[in-house]
Amino acid sequence: MEQDLFSQNVPRPLAERMRPRILDDFVGQDEIIGEGKILRRILEKGRLESSVIFWGPPGCGKTTLAHLIANSVDSHFEFFSAVTSGIADVRKIVGEADSRLKLHEKRTILFVDEIHRFNKAQQDAFLPHIENGTIVLIGATTENPSFEVISPLLSRCRVFILGQLTEDDVVSIMKRAIGDREKGFGETEIEVSDDDLHYLAHLAAGDARTALNAFEMVVQSLDDGSGRVALDREAIEEAAQKKMIFYDKKGEHHFNIISALHKSIRGGDPDAGLYWLARMLEAGEDPLYIARRLVRFASEDIGNADPGALTTALNAVETVRFLGMPEGKLALAQTVTFLATAPKSNALYTAYKKAAADVRDHGPLPVPLWIRNAPTKLMKDAGYGKGYEYPHDDPDGVSGQEYFPEELAGSVYYRPVERGFEREIIKRMDYWKNLRKKKS
Secondary structure: OHHHHHOOOOOOOHHHHOOOOOHHHOOOOHHHHOOOOHHHHHHHHOOOOOEEEEEOOOOOOHHHHHHHHHHHOOOEEEEEEOOOOOHHHHHHHHHHHHHHHHHHOOOEEEEEEOHHHOOHHHHHOOHHHHHOOOEEEEEEEOOOHHHHOOHHHHOOEEEEEOOOOOHHHHHHHHHHHHHOOOOOOOOOEEEOOHHHHHHHHHHHOOOHHHHHHHHHHHHHHHOOOOOEEEOOHHHHHHHHOOOOOOOOOOOHHHHHHHHHHHHHHHOOOHHHHHHHHHHHHHOOOOHHHHHHHHHHHHHHHHHHHOOHHHHHHHHHHHHHHHHOOOOOHHHHHHHHHHHHHOOOOOHHHHHHHHHHHHHHHHOOOOOOHHHOOOOOHHHHHOOOOOOOOOHHHOOOOOOOOOOOOHHHOOOOOOOOOOOOOHHHHHHHHHHHHHHHHHHO
């Protein structure tokens, strides 16, 4: 497997050919491989004693770092894909690693690409062999390890977080490919402006592999054998086709963006809210999922401060169902801007939490007899409903009766804020409270 990856005897994509062989050629990620950083020290010393996981977006250098470790450490290195391999392959590699360790006292480092593709049982298979030192594991994942890697395995690994490459990083990588005579296009005279290289880097969204693949495609499509290729914006757009918006509908990115939308609206920023809404819709998110979240927001963060918020959000749900996409996008945009600019109150959310806490803490307290339902003679004879004061019989439309169980009499959960319509609700609550106190 190792020979296949490093072999120069078969045609390989530009992105693979340009993979750095030494640390000095690596671009980006100074936070983890800069001078004095632990990963740089590991590479410089040529020893990796404990398992690690590289977590970051596509094309940021996870696999390249694994290659650099493979070239620098005094260990046998195995490359392994979670997409194409299973537990049987793990057992085979572990068996060979055990024999290698016994015969040559040489450890095996196992690189597992896309480790998040392994299920719990498959990840469990690594544990005893990491524990006894048969293998050192390097995992690479685009998904949050907190969610996608089992806790026992995660606790045995050091997680390195890799960030998205900048446009300048990606441009630097492409320029190296232009000038490299051995692995890149150094034998071809390529004419391309810095602006167009930055445009391609922008389309790649920090993914060096995507940028190099598109760059190779456009060069090959324009190469007429003359030894000279002139790239322009139109050719780059055709090769890159449509910019892919990094977004997964089940992973961490999904929850990060819906959180950003929620917090932007809560913070009263309609423009940021529209941006995060567009990020989800343009990436193909289910519009009804967004609509449901907006309905929840209307009650949780606005509530009675603007009772129209819930109506607006529910109307958006029906509009999306009725019109579908893309027409329904504007209803969601209208709702986002309405909610963002509405007065905010979490008084309902807080009130319900307090009421629920009393339910849990005090258990099923009996309903006071005077407010129990009494549909039968037996129940009436038992005192159900006896003494109930019908508010409409009172000139003021209120009675002073207690409606709580005795243990919770006088409890207060709902405390409106001095914003929006809840100002009026405070006045109403004070009015009814004073009347009830007078009647009691």
